[in-house]
Amino acid sequence: MAGPVHQRDPEDAVLFAPVLGTTRRFWLGATPLLAMTLWGMYAYTLQLRYGLGVTGLNRPVAWGIYIINFVFFIGISHAGTLISAILRLCKAEWRRPITRAAEAITVLVLFFGLGSIIMDLGRPDRLFYVLQYGRLQSPLLWDVTSITTYLTGSALYLYLPLIPDLALVRDRATGWRRTLYTFLALGWRGTPGQHRRLERGIAVMAVMVIPIAVSVHTVVSWVFSMTLQPMWKSTIFGPYFVTGAIFSGIAALIISMAAVRRAYHLENYLKPVHFNSLSLLLLVMSLLWFYFTFAEHLTAYYGGELGEAMVLFAKVTGRWAPAFWAMAVLNFVIPVAILANGRTRTVAGSVVASASVVVGMWLERYLIVVPTLANPRLPYERGFYAPSWVEVSITAGAVSFFVLLYMVFTKLFPIISIWEVREGREGLVTAQERMVGYLPGPVAPVTPVTPAGRR
Amino acid sequence: MARWGMVIDLDRCTGCQACVVACKAENNVPVVPPEQARERRLMLWMEVIPEVEGEYPNVRARFIPRPCQQCDHAPCVKVCPVQALSTSPEGIVSRVFARCIGCRFCVQACPYGVIQFNWRAPLWPGDLYEALDPDIAVRPTGVAESCDFCRHRFQRAREQARAEGREIRGEGDYVPACVQACPALALVFGDLDDPKTEAARLARGPRAYRMLEDLGTAPKVFYLKEG
Numbered sequence: 001m002a003g004p005v006h007q008r009d010p011e012d013a014v015l016f017a018p019v020l021g022t023t024r025r026f027w028l029g030a031t032p033l034l035a036m037t038l039w040g041m042y043a044y045t046l047q048l049r050y051g052l053g054v055t056g057l058n059r060p061v062a063w064g065i066y067i068i069n070f071v072f073f074i075g076i077s078h079a080g081t082l083i084s085a086i087l088r089l090c091k092a093e094w095r096r097p098i099t100r101a102a103e104a105i106t107v108l109v110l111f112f113g114l115g116s117i118i119m120d121l122g123r124p125d126r127l128f129y130v131l132q133y134g135r136l137q138s139p140l141l142w143d144v145t146s147i148t149t150y151l152t153g154s155a156l157y158l159y160l161p162l163i164p165d166l167a168l169v170r171d172r173a174t175g176w177r178r179t180l181y182t183f184l185a186l187g188w189r190g191t192p193g194q195h196r197r198l199e200r201g202i203a204v205m206a207v208m209v210i211p212i213a214v215s216v217h218t219v220v221s222w223v224f225s226m227t228l229q230p231m232w233k234s235t236i237f238g239p240y241f242v243t244g245a246i247f248s249g250i251a252a253l254i255i256s257m258a259a260v261r262r263a264y265h266l267e268n269y270l271k272p273v274h275f276n277s278l279s280l281l282l283l284v285m286s287l288l289w290f291y292f293t294f295a296e297h298l299t300a301y302y303g304g305e306l307g308e309a310m311v312l313f314a315k316v317t318g319r320w321a322p323a324f325w326a327m328a329v330l331n332f333v334i335p336v337a338i339l340a341n342g343r344t345r346t347v348a349g350s351v352v353a354s355a356s357v358v359v360g361m362w363l364e365r366y367l368i369v370v371p372t373l374a375n376p377r378l379p380y381e382r383g384f385y386a387p388s389w390v391e392v393s394i395t396a397g398a399v400s401f402f403v404l405l406y407m408v409f410t411k412l413f414p415i416i417s418i419w420e421v422r423e424g425r426e427g428l429v430t431a432q433e434r435m436v437g438y439l440p441g442p443v444a445p446v447t448p449v450t451p452a453g454r455r
Numbered sequence: 456m457a458r459w460g461m462v463i464d465l466d467r468c469t470g471c472q473a474c475v476v477a478c479k480a481e482n483n484v485p486v487v488p489p490e491q492a493r494e495r496r497l498m499l500w501m502e503v504i505p506e507v508e509g510e511y512p513n514v515r516a517r518f519i520p521r522p523c524q525q526c527d528h529a530p531c532v533k534v535c536p537v538q539a540l541s542t543s544p545e546g547i548v549s550r551v552f553a554r555c556i557g558c559r560f561c562v563q564a565c566p567y568g569v570i571q572f573n574w575r576a577p578l579w580p581g582d583l584y585e586a587l588d589p590d591i592a593v594r595p596t597g598v599a600e601s602c603d604f605c606r607h608r609f610q611r612a613r614e615q616a617r618a619e620g621r622e623i624r625g626e627g628d629y630v631p632a633c634v635q636a637c638p639a640l641a642l643v644f645g646d647l648d649d650p651k652t653e654a655a656r657l658a659r660g661p662r663a664y665r666m667l668e669d670l671g672t673a674p675k676v677f678y679l680k681e682g
Contacts, residue, residue: 051596052557053575058495062562062572122597124559125536129556133537140536142558227564228530228670375567376512377667380504380521383495 010056014117015418017230018264021362025263026407033404040397043390044119050121054390061373062232071365072248073113074147074220075241076358079249080106081154082213083281087208092432094277097269100417101260108405109252110151117143119242119394134363138225141181142219150209150216157205160198163188164419189434217245219423224368230373231300240292247285247331248361251354254278256406258351259416269416272347279350282357283339290332293364307377315370319384323363330360415437457625458546459604460647460675461634462657463520467641470518470673477636478522483591485577498571500602501633505605510519517681520642522633523548523569523602524666526676531570531601539599549603554560557597560623566667570601575654605631625649 041441047054057064080102084312167188170181188194221241224232230343234240254275261270297316300308315324335353338344374383387395409415424431478484478501487498504519529548539554552625561661562570576596579587587593590607594600612629616622623629625646634642645654654677655664662679 051573053491053496053596057574059497059571060562060632062559120558121496122559122599123555123595124557126554128555133554135536135538138534138536138560139533140558144536212642223560226534228566228672229563239673373563376568377670378568380506380519381568392644423577 001141012418012421015164015269015414015416015421016172019412019414020172022391022411026411029263029406030269030404033400033407036400037397037404040400043393043397043402045393047119047390048124054388056386056388056391058210058383058385060376060381061370061383063120063369063373063385064385065391067409068362068365068369069395070113070116070120071241071369072362073109073116073219073402074250075245075247075361075365076151076252077106077109077113077154078213078217078242079244079251079253081150081157081209082106082246082301083250084341085209087155088202088206089210091434092277093424094274096420097266097416098253098257098278099161099420100413101160101257101415103154104406104415105256105408107151107158108409109402112155112402113323114147139219139223143223144386146212146219148218150212153205153209153212155200158204160202161263161417162413162418163198164190165179165414165417168418172445188454203369214242216375224372228377229372230305230375230377231311232368234296236292236296240296243285243288243292244361244364247282247289248358250278250282250285251357251361254350254354255284255358258347260410261347264410264415266416271422275350276345277351278338279345282335282350282353286332286335286339286357290384293331307375310375311371315367315373319374320367320371321442323367327360327363327367328421330356331364334360342366361364399443456544457623457646459609459644459676460525460654460658460677461522461604461631462643462654462663462677462679464643464657466681467639467677468503468518468520469639469641470503470505471638471640472503473636473638474520474642475499475503475634477501477632478602480586480630481591482590482602483579483587484571484572484600485594485595486579486583488578491575494574498573498600498602500569500571502569511585516537517679521567521569521666522631523604524567524672524676525602525604527673527675528671530564530566530672534560534564543606545604545640546610546611547604548601549555550569551607552592552594552598552600555598557599559599561599561601566670566672570599572599573597577675579648579675589629590619602631608632626652626654628665 044123055064084095084099088099118127120126130141130144134144136142136145138293146147163185166185167182170178170185173181218238218241225234227233256279257270257274258268290328297312300312314320334356336348338353370385374385464539467580471610479486479499482500483534484498484500487496491497501520501522506517506519508515508517525546526547527546529540529542532542532548536558537554537556539550539551539556540548542548557572559572563573573594573596577594608631609629613623615630616624626644626649630644633642635668643654643657645652647655647658657679658677663677664680665674665677
């Protein structure tokens with residue numbers, strides 16, 4: 001590990017390797033995922049055939065794992081585009097190797113967010129009525145509008161910075177792949193004019209995508225908080241959901257970065273410093289999540305309104321107490337214990353904390369949806385909900401399919417933005433100048449740093 | 456225009472379930488077999504809920520018939536993404552089943568828990584299939600449904616009144632099946648805006664209350680406290 005990367009690997013060959021060739025290990029990993037995906041699809045055909053009766057849904061818990069997954073997946077999607085856009089706009093130099101991995105998560109996982117809603121429909125054959133007869137007064141239409149806008153925006157935001165890399169791959173690929181990349185690269189030659197327009201396009205998309213991302217999880221929360229149900233009707237649900245979304249999103253990003261780092265030997269690109277920076281973000285989000293959760297539950301407890309108290313105590317001391325306290329440990333105790341300590345804030349430590357957060361945030365979504373439905377205001381019905389094997393299979397299939405698509409993405413497109421990494425190397429001088437600009441008063445003259453071995 | 460409403464006298468209800476059976480037969484509500492009922496998927500547009508107060512030996516039981524509360528500010532109508540639910544000019548909340556996409560947002564939005572969902576294909580075992588009312592839509596798997604004050608009866612009564620060249624009367628021309636079937640005369644139905652009707656008089660009386668009144672949903676079903 002001696003010396004800067006560019007001295008040992010001037011052509012960034014390791015970044016092209018996954019795109020240009022496929023190892024046996026890839027197929028070994030892909031096969032079980034594909035099998036699980038097919039099993040999930042089979043389970044869904046049963047649901048199509050027999051109706052939602054094959055699920056564990058009932059009266060009064062008529063929303064279950066699909067809605068939980070919907071909120072969860074849409075939350076994960078906030079890793080990518082939002083984080084990447086913020087880091088890009090802040091000119092955080094360490095973002096360069098991680099933006100692509102993040103943006104790909106967003107675009108791919110959004111399909112599963114939308115897919116979860118379709119799985120939840122009793123009549124998926126009438127899906128297009130939502131467009132045909134859609135009522136904008138319904139929060140569900142706000143979701144449809146916001147999420148499709150987000151999907152379009154994120155896909156563009158993923159594609160634009162991909163263009164120069166597609167050209168790089170085009171120049172190395174052969175056969176049908178060459179045709180594909182030639183088409184996708186849109187005639188990119190890397191002229192200054194093209195660069196200027198591309199940078200501008202990326203900047204515009206980065207600015208636009210942030211408010212869209214915030215709106216997405218806000219309206220997802222409004223599906224709940226626009227109703228009159230206890231513990232749903234809450235004014236802080238919008239920011240609470242957005243916080244949780246970014247929180248779980250960063251965790252998913254750290255896990256995926258660690259996975260590609262290991263699989264494609266990218267230790268020189270995804271360094272401990274990147275994990276450290278993201279871990280600090282994750283730590284901040286964990287504290288913020290705790291703040292919101294505390295505020296939400298304390299106000300319900302102190303007011304003591306009967307309907308809310310029923311739900312609150314069902315969560316904290318009642319039937320859902322194990323899930324509730326597991327959530328508190330997984331989302332707060334474990335990540336803070338690991339990440340607040342510099343010695344444990346390593347790559348492995350951040351992955352453990354992230355895995356804990358991903359599970360904890362799923363539980364959080366579960367605890368928002370189910371206890372409220374199981375404890376309606378009228379005391380006549382008390383329900384419970386346990387997902388059936390069909391729902392579990394469909395969920396497992398969806399997660400497997402997402403991982404599989406992410407793997408395929410890394411085989412089709414460089415998972416690290418090659419041109420941006422190179423631009424970072426070449427821009428060391430401008431970065432230094434910018435840093436000088438931050439400092440007060442006279443600063444000792446800058447010694448220009450030229451990346452050795454480049455010229 | 457009439458604003459149809461129901462008054463339920465809890466003092467008179469004997470819990471005989473005649474309203475439940477009448478409703479099921481009238482509205483083609485499917486039969487839910489015991490194993491599905493155990494999965495808590497019972498389907499009733501009108502339900503009689505037993506409420507037990509106190510502990511043995513000082514127990515008091517009462518029965519609360521619960522149809523759709525027919526809110527003036529119906530939370531279910533608000534949230535429907537495809538306008539499968541609507542409030543008619545007479546204030547009756549009813550549905551277009553062929554429009555419903557089965558998202559169950561209305562089920563979540565209703566604070567009264569009266570909206571039913573077709574989890575499985577509807578069943579009418581044996582002769583019951585022959586007894587289906589051809590004027591009432593039979594609902595397929597995957598759509599939501601709820602009481603609509605037997606709106607088809609209202610439409611028939613209105614046709615009748617038109618044929619006779621008069622306005623529909625606020626009382627007597629139209630009652631839902633449950634009201635007609637109640638042997639204890641616990642259910643009273645009529646135009647709430649017409650002070651001359653029995654329903655309006657009782658709804659304004661000192662014993663009248665509405666379920667979860669403080670939510671602001673403004674139901675058109677009134678209950679009379681036991682006095």
